[in-house]
Amino acid sequence: MTFTKIPVRQNIESIRPYVSGKPIEEVQRELGLETIVKLASNENPFGYSPLAKEAMLAEMEQTSFYPEGMAPALAEKLARKLKINKDHIILGNGSDEVIRLLTRTYIQQNDEVIMADVTFPRYETNVLIDGGTPVKIPLINGVHDLQGMYEAITEKTRMIFVCNPNNPTGTIVQKEKLRSFIEKVPKHILLIVDEAYYEYVDDAEYLETLPLLKMHSNLVILRTFSKIYGLAALRIGYGLMDASIIQELVKVKEPFNTNRLAQAAAFASLDDHPFVENCVRKNEEGRRYLENELSKMGLTFFPSHANFLMVKLNQPGRDIFEKLLIQGVIIRSGHLLGYENTIRVTIGTPLENERFIASLQHIINKTSGA
Numbered sequence: 339m340t341f342t343k344i345p346v347r348q349n350i351e352s353i354r355p356y357v358s359g360k361p362i363e364e365v366q367r368e369l370g371l372e373t374i375v376k377l378a379s380n381e382n383p384f385g386y387s388p389l390a391k392e393a394m395l396a397e398m399e400q401t402s403f404y405p406e407g408m409a410p411a412l413a414e415k416l417a418r419k420l421k422i423n424k425d426h427i428i429l430g431n432g433s434d435e436v437i438r439l440l441t442r443t444y445i446q447q448n449d450e451v452i453m454a455d456v457t458f459p460r461y462e463t464n465v466l467i468d469g470g471t472p473v474k475i476p477l478i479n480g481v482h483d484l485q486g487m488y489e490a491i492t493e494k495t496r497m498i499f500v501c502n503p504n505n506p507t508g509t510i511v512q513k514e515k516l517r518s519f520i521e522k523v524p525k526h527i528l529l530i531v532d533e534a535y536y537e538y539v540d541d542a543e544y545l546e547t548l549p550l551l552k553m554h555s556n557l558v559i560l561r562t563f564s565k566i567y568g569l570a571a572l573r574i575g576y577g578l579m580d581a582s583i584i585q586e587l588v589k590v591k592e593p594f595n596t597n598r599l600a601q602a603a604a605f606a607s608l609d610d611h612p613f614v615e616n617c618v619r620k621n622e623e624g625r626r627y628l629e630n631e632l633s634k635m636g637l638t639f640f641p642s643h644a645n646f647l648m649v650k651l652n653q654p655g656r657d658i659f660e661k662l663l664i665q666g667v668i669i670r671s672g673h674l675l676g677y678e679n680t681i682r683v684t685i686g687t688p689l690e691n692e693r694f695i696a697s698l699q700h701i702i703n704k705t706s707g708a
């Protein structure tokens with residue numbers, strides 16, 4: 339049989355597939371290790387609410403029926419919690435899907451989309467798939483350069499992404515800077531503030547964007563059940579925005595984009611305040627522990643407000659990643675995230691954090707001949 343390459347859309351040719359954090363199962367298979375610690379994808383190391391498990395088990399009975407496409411019960415509950423109208427909420431197959439819906443709906447060939455360099459890579463990929471041009475503005479000390487992003491606006495700008503806290507650096511933008519940015523950006527440009535790690539942030543400098551939705555018809559806020567609620571595998575997140583934008587996104591979305599188990603688990607999770615509070619507190623303790631131990635090793639890191647830390651090294655992050663992997667600790671090498679000499683580590687349980695620190699210490703001692 340002769341192989342004939344079927345032409346691919348031009349936009350797709352240059353795109354590289356997303357490289358996710360290495361799954362535990364893959365490392366077990368490859369290295370034959372029993373106990374693996376995965377601190378690579380900013381998942382919740384404390385699992386998920388028992389209320390969500392109960393709800394999923396009950397919902398399993400309905401598996402042969404399609405779910406409700408707009409997840410109305412969940413949307414209503416979120417609307418009550420957030421004190422906004424249900425018409426301003428769209429549920430997605432992860433907030434990943436809401437990003438995709440936004441670019442698919444609004445980006446045309448050669449439209450420009452402004453984002454930080456570096457930030458969550460799915461913005462760039464989706465823009466490229468849809469034929470747009472990413473305009474990447476370097477971070478300043480790991481923080482979005484909102485002034486630089488504002489100055490990058492041209493008549494071709496269609497969309498701007500602000501990731502707050504930013505993945506991979508964990509930094510937040512200053513409250514008043516973000517407020518005035520939201521006020522200044524022209525209303526025909528969609529301004530997307532990605533708050534995937536919203537629940538983890540405890541800082542007076544963090545802007546509550548939700549009350550601004552009413553005044554700014556171009557503002558979109560993204561949140562997710564994948565992080566603090568620990569439902570990453572179920573794929574459920576949401577976008578908050580003007581109802582007129584949602585009416586357009588709905589035309590593009592798959593009819594049954596969020597499944598029954600995800601809807602039920604997310605619905606029940608919203609009632610488990612002690613679970614959320616406990617995760618926030620443990621994350622805070624874990625972050626302090628890691629920061630202390632890393633500082634003792636003479637290492638520095640970006641000031642994180644999320645459930646991960648980006649650690650600066652004086653050697654390629656890839657080397658440390660590979661050495662940690664051999665010891666059964668999976669983290670992310672900065673070279674895949676735009677910062678060569680860094681690693682990004684998710685804040686784990688106390689035991690996982692200790693194992694990461696012990697392994698890193700061992701590697702650094704060996705490298706320095708100590």
Ligand SMILES: Cc1ncc(COP(=O)(O)O)c(C=O)c1O
Pocket residue numbers: 379380431432433434435458501504505532534561562563564570573574575
């Ligand atoms: C900043 C940011 N946005 C969005 C997502 C996507 O989350 P999900 O699709 O699981 O809701 C992630 C996941 O890591 C993220 O870090």
